[in-house]
Every structure is written in structure tokens, then in C-alpha cells.
Amino acid sequence: MRFWICAAVLAAASFGLALSPVNEYFFYAAYVVLTFVVLATAWNILGGYAGYVNFGTPAFFGIGAYAATLLFKSLGAPLAVQIAAGALMGGLLGFGVGMLTLRLRGIFFAIATVAVVFIMETLMINWRYVGGATGLQLLRPEVIAPFENYIRMLFVVMAWMGIAGVAIARYVQDSWIGRGLRALRDSEEAAEACGVPTLKLKLFACTVMGGLMGAAGAPMPMYLSFIEPASTFNLNYTIGALGGAIIGGMSHWLGPIIGALLLGSLQQIVTVTISGEVNVLIVGVLLVLFVVLAPEGILGLLKKIMPRSR
Amino acid sequence: MFFSFELLLEALMFGVLLGCFYTAVSIGLSVSFGLLDVPHVAHPAIMVLGSYATYIVASQGLDPILSGVLLMPVFFVLGVLVYRFYYESFERRGTEAGVRGLAFFFGLAFIIEIGLILVFGVDQRTVEAAYIGESLELGEYRIPYRMLVAFGVALVLTFSLTLYLSKTFTGRAIKAVAQDEPALRLMGANPVRIKQWAFGIATGVSALAGALLIIVGPVEPAIDRLYIGRTFCIVVLAGLGSMTGTLAAGLILGIAESMVLMFFGASWAPAVAFGLLLLVLGVRPQGLFGR
Numbered sequence: 001m002r003f004w005i006c007a008a009v010l011a012a013a014s015f016g017l018a019l020s021p022v023n024e025y026f027f028y029a030a031y032v033v034l035t036f037v038v039l040a041t042a043w044n045i046l047g048g049y050a051g052y053v054n055f056g057t058p059a060f061f062g063i064g065a066y067a068a069t070l071l072f073k074s075l076g077a078p079l080a081v082q083i084a085a086g087a088l089m090g091g092l093l094g095f096g097v098g099m100l101t102l103r104l105r106g107i108f109f110a111i112a113t114v115a116v117v118f119i120m121e122t123l124m125i126n127w128r129y130v131g132g133a134t135g136l137q138l139l140r141p142e143v144i145a146p147f148e149n150y151i152r153m154l155f156v157v158m159a160w161m162g163i164a165g166v167a168i169a170r171y172v173q174d175s176w177i178g179r180g181l182r183a184l185r186d187s188e189e190a191a192e193a194c195g196v197p198t199l200k201l202k203l204f205a206c207t208v209m210g211g212l213m214g215a216a217g218a219p220m221p222m223y224l225s226f227i228e229p230a231s232t233f234n235l236n237y238t239i240g241a242l243g244g245a246i247i248g249g250m251s252h253w254l255g256p257i258i259g260a261l262l263l264g265s266l267q268q269i270v271t272v273t274i275s276g277e278v279n280v281l282i283v284g285v286l287l288v289l290f291v292v293l294a295p296e297g298i299l300g301l302l303k304k305i306m307p308r309s310r
Numbered sequence: 311m312f313f314s315f316e317l318l319l320e321a322l323m324f325g326v327l328l329g330c331f332y333t334a335v336s337i338g339l340s341v342s343f344g345l346l347d348v349p350h351v352a353h354p355a356i357m358v359l360g361s362y363a364t365y366i367v368a369s370q371g372l373d374p375i376l377s378g379v380l381l382m383p384v385f386f387v388l389g390v391l392v393y394r395f396y397y398e399s400f401e402r403r404g405t406e407a408g409v410r411g412l413a414f415f416f417g418l419a420f421i422i423e424i425g426l427i428l429v430f431g432v433d434q435r436t437v438e439a440a441y442i443g444e445s446l447e448l449g450e451y452r453i454p455y456r457m458l459v460a461f462g463v464a465l466v467l468t469f470s471l472t473l474y475l476s477k478t479f480t481g482r483a484i485k486a487v488a489q490d491e492p493a494l495r496l497m498g499a500n501p502v503r504i505k506q507w508a509f510g511i512a513t514g515v516s517a518l519a520g521a522l523l524i525i526v527g528p529v530e531p532a533i534d535r536l537y538i539g540r541t542f543c544i545v546v547l548a549g550l551g552s553m554t555g556t557l558a559a560g561l562i563l564g565i566a567e568s569m570v571l572m573f574f575g576a577s578w579a580p581a582v583a584f585g586l587l588l589l590v591l592g593v594r595p596q597g598l599f600g601r
Contacts, residue, residue: 053412055351104591106408107349111542112591115584118539122581133577235535239420246413277427284420291410291417292399 003170007163014159018152027155031223033264034158035216039237040244040256041165042212046205047242048250049178051185052101056113058237059120060090060210062229064217069130069227072138079157083218090214091207098206102199105188114235121233135228138221154219162257165212169253172208181205213241236280240264243283247290249299258298320451321572322565327457329564331526333557334464335519335537336544337471341512342389343542344551345488346505348396349412354537355419356513360385360520361529362426365435374437375463378521382514389513392418393506419534426531434528442525460522467518471511472553484508488551536580543587549597558598562586 018027039057046052064086071077071085093116100112125133140150147153172178180201183191192198221227240263248259263286267279294301339353360381367377400411436442441455475481483504486494491501523529544563548555567582590597 047409051409053409055416100592103595107343107351107412108546108591108595110349110412111351111538111546112588114538114542115588115591118536118584119581119588122578122584125577239416242413242416246410250409277424280420281424281428284417284424287417288414288421291414292395295410 003167007167011160011163014156018156019146019148024149024151027151029268031151031155031158033261033268034155034162035220036240036244036264037162037257037260038158038165038216039213039241040248040260041162041169041253042209042216043241044245044250044253044256045169045172045212046202046209048245048255049173049181049185050202050205052105052202052205053107053110053242054097054113054209055110055235055238055242056097056116057213057241058233058235059113059117060093060213061217061220061237062117062120062124062232063089063093064214065220065227065232066124066130067214068218069136069138069221072221073130073136076141078141079153079219079222082222083157083161083215086218087211087215090217091211093214094206094208094210095203097210098203101202101206117233117235117238121229124229124233131227133229135226136221138225138227140222140225150222154223157219158216161215165216166253166257168208168212169256172205173253177201177204239280239283239287240267243287247286247297249297251296252299255297255299262298316450317572318569321568323451323453324457324572325565325568326561327453327461327564328568329561330464330468330557331457331460331522331560332540332544332564333560334460334467334522336541336548336560337468337553337556338512338515338519339541340545340548340551340553340556341471341484341515342509344545344548344556345484346508346512347488348393348415348509349408350415350512351412351538352415352419352422353512353516354534354541355422356385356388357516357520357523357537358426358529358531358534359422360517361524362430362435362520362531363517364521364524365437365529368437368439374439374521374525375459375518378518381517381521385517386510386514389510389516390506392513393509397502397506423531423534430531432530432532434530435524436528437524439525456525460526463518463522467515468553468557471515474511475553480504480507485551536583539580539583539587543583543590546587546595547590547597549599552597552599555597555599 039061043054043057046054067085067089068082071082077085097113097116101109104112124130130136143150143153180191180196183194183196184198184201188198220232244260244263245256246259247263248257249255263283266282270279270282290297296303335357338357339350342348342350342353360378363381363384364374364377367380368374396411396414400414441459445452445454446458475485483494483499484507487501487504487508494501494504540563544556544559547559547562563583563586566586567579570582571579
């Protein structure tokens with residue numbers, strides 16, 4: 001109950017914020033940070049609970065973005081439809097990748113997901129209709145009533161998506177699905193022998209993860225008014241999603257939120273004050289430091305400091 | 311799509327040269343990942359680091375190949391240190407090395423890549439030597455000398471590593487570690503020291519591979535991302551840890567990529583390695599010469 005009250009308050013707050021006279025730049029930056037919250041939360045459903053490392057975040061993100069672009073260009077579909085299509089395509093790709101878990105684990109699965117990214121990128125490079133290698137300029141439609149401009153609306157959309165994503169992750173974690181995923185993370189054979197439907201659970205986790213990532217990618221073309229393959233299928237999304245989840249802590253749905261908010265904000269600050277390259281370097285360095293020194297992430301550190309809290 | 315027998319032959323010839331080059335860049339990974347089971351996704355990044363190190367040394371007037379050879383001991387030490395760090399942080403703790411070990415190497419790859427961007431910028435770098443830019447003319451075919459040099463060095467590298475692993479005591483110990491670590495421990499050998507040595511060799515070889523990389527074409531910091539596909543494709547297709555398999559798989563990828571390049575165009579070429587990788591992983595994960 002407490003969770004839902006918090007969620008409702010946050011949803012209302014983001015809406016209120018978008019109508020308030022806050023500086024425009026805040027929404028530009030916050031949108032990106034919130035995207036990483038969704039991506040890290042989605043990544044954690046498969047990576048944290050089930051222990052399958054997905055390096056393919058940009059593939060799911062990108063298929064969502066391109067599904068949205070396609071619908072927008074051909075039919076002029078509204079944003080909600082674009083997001084639904086992005087989620088659907090991301091989910092389908094997730095299901096396909098989930099089939100790979102039948103045979104592949106650990107690094108083999110991880111490398112296979114990298115392959116999916118590059119294959120998707122090559123397909124889009126060679127698909128003229130959605131812009132090919134040079135990309136496609138998109139003209140944003142008129143913004144819907146209470147919002148002053150499109151970016152403010154996208155900020156609210158992404159905030160709500162983040163809340164929805166976290167609610168899903170929380171449900172997965174606390175239900176029998178999460179227990180099953182944790183069981184198969186520790187030992188797939190033992191879980192299967194105990195009657196855990198491992199394949200079904202893995203497919204479910206992959207599909208949900210893909211769907212969320214696809215949905216997170218869908219508004220991106222509208223945010224940039226532009227789409228091109230090299231930046232859409234960039235492995236920087238991989239390290240952002242994985243870094244957020246690992247740095248925050250993979251054992252609880254709170255972890256990716258903390259990690260992504262922290263990393264994302266830090267990256268935004270560094271991009272402005274130092275340079276765009278350094279912000280990826282920071283994620284890399286923090287990621288390596290955390291996996292070596294604090295493998296349980298920030299949540300683990302907090303638990304050590306306050307052993308009595310959950 | 312335009313097809314002719316001459317083009318096919320040319321693509322085949324170029325594919326063989328390219329394939330040997332790909333073997334050379336993958337052979338280090340064949341040891342570190344294939345034999346030692348280290349999830350070394352930073353292998354291509356370390357190789358690109360080798361390219362830039364070669365670039366620095368070669369700019370002093372040295373031959374790029376010689377620079378690569380001179381850098382091998384330095385990279386050997388680097389490899390020993392990386393393995394030691396990985397071992398202390400993950401392998402020894404044992405618990406859940408999977409997710410975090412992978413994340414560690416992925417993070418390492420990014421650190422190397424961005425480090426190179428910060429120092430050298432995103433521009434492409436090349437080295438100069440007499441054999442770069444010139445071509446051998448064979449009737450109507452032209453074979454660039456740089457490909458021939460890469461071909462030669464790749465063959466020497468592959469055969470010497472194969473011999474080392476099968477004929478010398480340490481080489482056999484490395485293979486033994488891959489087969490059965492506890493048994494090796496019972497024989498009184500220290501598997502960690504052997505793995506450390508082997509990882510050092512794998513990284514040392516990457517320095518020379520990096521030199522070949524910058525001889526064959528211009529290098530930019532983010533080029534390692536493409537080579538994740540090529541190197542892992544070859545090592546997995548080879549069957550983990552098989553050196554002759556690595557050569558065979560390298561040739562297969564080289565020829566396949568060269569064919570696609572010739573008949574479908576350059577924009578499809580990057581997908582070949584990743585497509586083949588996905589195919590192998592999906593159909594025959596143990597590879598051609600699987601152990």
C-alpha cells in the first residue's frame with residue numbers, strides 16, 4: 001500500500017513539475033536520467049533476478065525507437081501508439097532472445113545479445129525507409145493541451161513509464177515468478193528438478209525486460225526529433241543499464257532506481273561540466289570499482305551501515 | 311548483385327588473407343577464453359590498446375611489426391596483472407563470479423576505449439611502413455602487401471602458439487588446466503600460476519595482433535566493438551581452445567565476410583561475424599572442434 005501511495009505521489013509530482021516554470025534544461029536532462037531508470041530496472045529483471053547478463057540493451061531500446069519511427073512516418077501515429085508498438089516489438093525480440101537461453105548461459109548468452117545489437121544495427125543501416133545510415137529527421141507533432149512544449153510532456157511520459165516499470169519489477173520480485181527466477185539463478189538444474197518451470201520463467205523475464213526497454217526507446221526519436229542507427233544501437237546504453245543495476249544493487253527493485261538516478265545525474269553533470277566522453281568513463285570506473293569492492297552495490301553498503309533495516 | 315567467376319576467385323583469395331588476419335586477432339582470446347574460461351570481453355579493447363602502443367613506438371621510426379614484437383613483454387606483464395586482479399576479485403571468492411566477472415571485463419573495455427579517446431581523440435590513426443599502401447600485382451589481381459604481411463605474421467603466430475601449447479611443458483600444463491583443474495592441483499602444480507602465465511601470453515600476443523590491426527587498416531578507439539563479434543565468433547566456432555580450429559574458423563569468417571563484402575556491399579559486412587556467431591551459438595555451441 002505504501003508503495004502505491006508513493007507511486008501516485010511521484011506520478012502527480014512529475015505532472016505538476018512539468019507545468020511549473022522550472023528551467024527547460026532540467027526536463028532535457030531528467031528525461032535521459034529517467035530513461036536509464038527504466039532501462040536499469042528492466043535489465044535487473046533478467047540480470048539481477050535470473051542472473052543472465054544481457055549486453056543487448058541497445059537492441060531492445062533501438063527496436064522500440066525504430067518501431068515508433070516507422071509508425072510515425074507511415075501513419076503519423078500518436079505517441080501512445082508508438083510506445084505500445086515499441087513495447088510490443090521489444091517484447092517480441094525479448095521472447096526471441098529468451099529462446100536462446102534454452103542453450104546458452106553466462107558469457108555465451110551475453111555475447112549472443114551483443115550480436116543481436118549489431119545485427120539490428122546493420123538491418124537499420126540498410127533500411128532506407130527509416131533513414132538508413134544517415135538517419136531521419138522527424139517533425140514533432142503539436143503538443144497536447146496542458147503542456148507548454150513537447151519535452152515537458154515526454155518527461156512526464158518517461159516518469160510514468162519509470163513508475164510503471166518499477167511496479168512491474170516489484171511485482172515480479174515479490175511474486176512466485178521472482179522466487180522461481182532466483183532459484184534458477186542459483187542452480188538451474190536444481191530449480192528444474194524441484195518443478196520450477198525454468199524455461200517459461202526465463203521467457204517471461206526476457207519478454208518483460210524487452211518490452212520495457214522497447215517502451216523506453218519509443219519516445220526517443222520524438223525527444224531528439226531525429227533517429228540514426230549508430231547512436232541508437234550504441235553500447236553506451238548497455239553500460240548505462242547494467243551499471244545502474246549493478247551499482248545500485250541487483251537484489252532488490254530499489255537498487256536499479258538508486259543506481260540509475262545516481263549514475264544518470266552524475267553523467268548529466270559531467271557532460272555539461274567536463275565532456276561527453278568522460279561520462280561513459282565514469283560509469284566504467286564506478287562499475288569496475290563496485291563489482292570488485294562492493295559486489296552488493298549501494299543497497300549492500302546501506303545494509304552494512306544499517307543492519308536492522310531491510 | 312553482380313556475379314562472375316573472377317570476382318568469386320578474388321573474394322576467395324582476399325577472404326583467405328583476411329581469415330588469417332582474423333585468426334591472429336582471435337588467437338589470444340582462444341587461450342584466455344577458450345582454454346582458461348575467463349569471460350574476457352575486453353580482449354578486443356586490449357588489442358586496440360596494442361594498436362595505439364604500436365602507433366606510439368612506430369612513430370619513433372621503428373617498423374610496426376617490430377614495435378608489436380617489442381611490446382609483447384609489456385603486454386605480457388599487463389596480462390599477468392589483469393588476471394591476478396580478476397582472480398583475487400572474482401575467481402577466488404567463487405560466489406557468483408558470472409554476472410560480476412562479465413561486468414568487470416565489460417567495464418574494463420569501456421575504460422580502455424574512453425581512455426584512448428581522451429588521449430588520442432576519435433580520429434583514425436595509421437602507421438607507415440614500406441609495405442603499407444603498395445600492392446603485389448599478379449596478372450589482373452592486386453594483393454596489398456599489408457595483407458600479405460599480416461597473413462605471414464598471423465601464420466607464424468598461430469603455428470608457434472600451437473607448437474608451444476603441445477610441445478613444451480608449460481604449454482601442456484596450460485592445456486591441462488583447461489581440462490581438469492583439480493587434477494592438476496593434485497599433481498602438485500599451482501593452477502593459478504599457470505593460468506596467470508597463460509593469460510599473460512594471451513595478452514602479449516594481443517600486442518602483436520594490435521600491430522597487425524593498425525597495419526591492415528586505420529584504427530580508431532571504438533573499433534574494438536566490431537571485433538567483439540569477430541573474435542568471439544572465431545573462438546566459439548573453433549570450439550573452445552582449439553588452435554587449429556581457430557585457424558579454420560578464422561578462414562571461414564574471412565571468406566564469408568569477403569564474399570558478403572564483394573557481392574552485397576560494405577554496409578552488410580559487419581553483420582556477418584555477428585550473424586555467424588549467433589548461428590553457431592544457436593545450432594552448435596560446442597563449435598567445430600569442440601573439446
